[in-house]
Amino acid sequence: MPQLSVVIVATDNEQRTVLQVLVDGTSVASTVHTCASFPLAAADPIMRRVDAAHPDVLLVDIPSDNPAPAMRAVELLHQELPDSAVFAIGSLNQPQIIVNAMRAGAREFIDRPTTTTDLLEAFVRLTTAQRRVQKEGPRGKVFSVVNAKGGSGSTTVAVNLALALQSAFGHTALIDLAPLGHTALHLNLKPLFTVADATRNLHRMDNSLLESFMTRHGGGLQLLAGTNAPAAIEPSTAEFVRLFDMLVGHYRYVVVDNSSRLDVASRLVANLSEFVLLVACTDVASLWSAARVQQYLGETGNRERVRLVLNRFRKVPGFSEADAENAAGVKLVWRVPNQYFAISSAIDRGSPVMEQSHTEIARCFAGLAQELTRDDVDVKRAAWSLFKTV
Numbered sequence: 001m002p003q004l005s006v007v008i009v010a011t012d013n014e015q016r017t018v019l020q021v022l023v024d025g026t027s028v029a030s031t032v033h034t035c036a037s038f039p040l041a042a043a044d045p046i047m048r049r050v051d052a053a054h055p056d057v058l059l060v061d062i063p064s065d066n067p068a069p070a071m072r073a074v075e076l077l078h079q080e081l082p083d084s085a086v087f088a089i090g091s092l093n094q095p096q097i098i099v100n101a102m103r104a105g106a107r108e109f110i111d112r113p114t115t116t117t118d119l120l121e122a123f124v125r126l127t128t129a130q131r132r133v134q135k136e137g138p139r140g141k142v143f144s145v146v147n148a149k150g151g152s153g154s155t156t157v158a159v160n161l162a163l164a165l166q167s168a169f170g171h172t173a174l175i176d177l178a179p180l181g182h183t184a185l186h187l188n189l190k191p192l193f194t195v196a197d198a199t200r201n202l203h204r205m206d207n208s209l210l211e212s213f214m215t216r217h218g219g220g221l222q223l224l225a226g227t228n229a230p231a232a233i234e235p236s237t238a239e240f241v242r243l244f245d246m247l248v249g250h251y252r253y254v255v256v257d258n259s260s261r262l263d264v265a266s267r268l269v270a271n272l273s274e275f276v277l278l279v280a281c282t283d284v285a286s287l288w289s290a291a292r293v294q295q296y297l298g299e300t301g302n303r304e305r306v307r308l309v310l311n312r313f314r315k316v317p318g319f320s321e322a323d324a325e326n327a328a329g330v331k332l333v334w335r336v337p338n339q340y341f342a343i344s345s346a347i348d349r350g351s352p353v354m355e356q357s358h359t360e361i362a363r364c365f366a367g368l369a370q371e372l373t374r375d376d377v378d379v380k381r382a383a384w385s386l387f388k389t390v
């Protein structure tokens with residue numbers, strides 16, 4: 001992720017200092033200039049100084065007791081410096097101020113007291129959005145998978161989805177971020193390296209080093225294996241962002257198995273994902289948990305990306321899919337049939353069901369891969385040209 005330059009505009013001395021510490025603490029941004037007063041007009045010397053700092057982000061602190069001058073500054077900065085993104089800092093308890101700040105041109109409204117994580121997540125959202133616009137070469141897409149509760153089928157879905165994407169489109173990686181990684185077992189692989197090795201070496205990471213940490217599966221899928229010791233040291237969130245930046249620069253599809261992992265890192269990965277697949281079964285406890293997980297992930301603006309995958313699906317009289325969607329508060333994207341024998345023996349043998357072509361369950365995961373890539377222009381073209389040459 002490129003380093004972002006930030007200008008802080010805050011009239012309160014203490015708040016200005018706090019914001020500077022928080023910005024620099026994200027490791028993905030640095031403060032290049034601070035202002036102790038709000039600019040009043042385009043010709044204000046403050047504007048010239050801000051402009052000269054070439055900021056990617058303008059952090060404007062909105063005092064709760066007198067928001068009007070700050071709001072004018074947001075509007076002015078947004079108009080005069082269209083290449084910089086304005087982030088407003090204020091209290092989430094004042095809805096009218098949030099609305100006004102967004103209307104004035106703020107791109108983000110961040111709660112006060114602010115945390116480094118709040119800022120980091122906002123910075124990640126900005127660079128992800130900019131990347132989409134800039135088209136700096138093809139970037140891969142991330143699909144992350146999380147379960148409503150342990151045993152719902154996150155690892156099964158992640159492994160088979162990754163195999164389906166690999167077989168249809170190639171260049172796919174599977175990243176195991178689960179608290180205890182099971183994907184290598186599902187794939188009968190014996191990895192030499194894990195995610196921890198990759199994150200420990202981020203300072204010298206390039207494509208060939210990244211590849212050397214991956215374990216190759218027969219069909220071409222590359223696995224960045226998970227931890228085999230639950231007490232392993234967790235990488236910092238900034239390191240996670242860097243790792244994913246490298247991954248999407250290198251692979252066409254990146255599937256992440258989060259299983260039961262619910263922390264700042266998994267939320268960041270959700271921020272970077274095209275879709276977050278929330279795997280749940282149709283029992284009450286599972287759907288209740290799904291709603292809680294959705295709420296947690298949704299707090300950082302991921303709500304519209306989360307999709308429900310109903311696993312071990314069986315038609316139950318009197319219970320519709322709409323009931324499941326309503327209970328979980330998530331739009332349904334796919335159903336995986338209940339096939340305990342096929343799936344559990346596939347896991348025991350280390351030969352995923354996706355490899356048993358022409359079975360209903362393999363077709364199901366191939367269908368999920370097609371559904372998630374429906375809007376990918378380059379994928380469609382590839383499928384079309386394949387069709388033409390056969």
Ligand SMILES: Nc1ncnc2c1ncn2[C@@H]1O[C@H](COP(=O)(O)OP(=O)(O)O)[C@@H](O)[C@H]1O
Pocket residue numbers: 147149150151152153154155156157182259260279311312313336337338339340341343344347
């Ligand atoms: N569609 C399914 N039908 C029947 N059993 C399943 C299905 N998917 C998964 N299972 C069973 O559930 C168990 C837990 O699945 P797993 O993918 O490890 O869940 P998670 O990663 O969410 O903890 C597996 O061992 C498997 O036997």
Ligand SMILES: [Mg+2]
Pocket residue numbers: 154155156178182259260
């Ligand atoms: Mg799992």
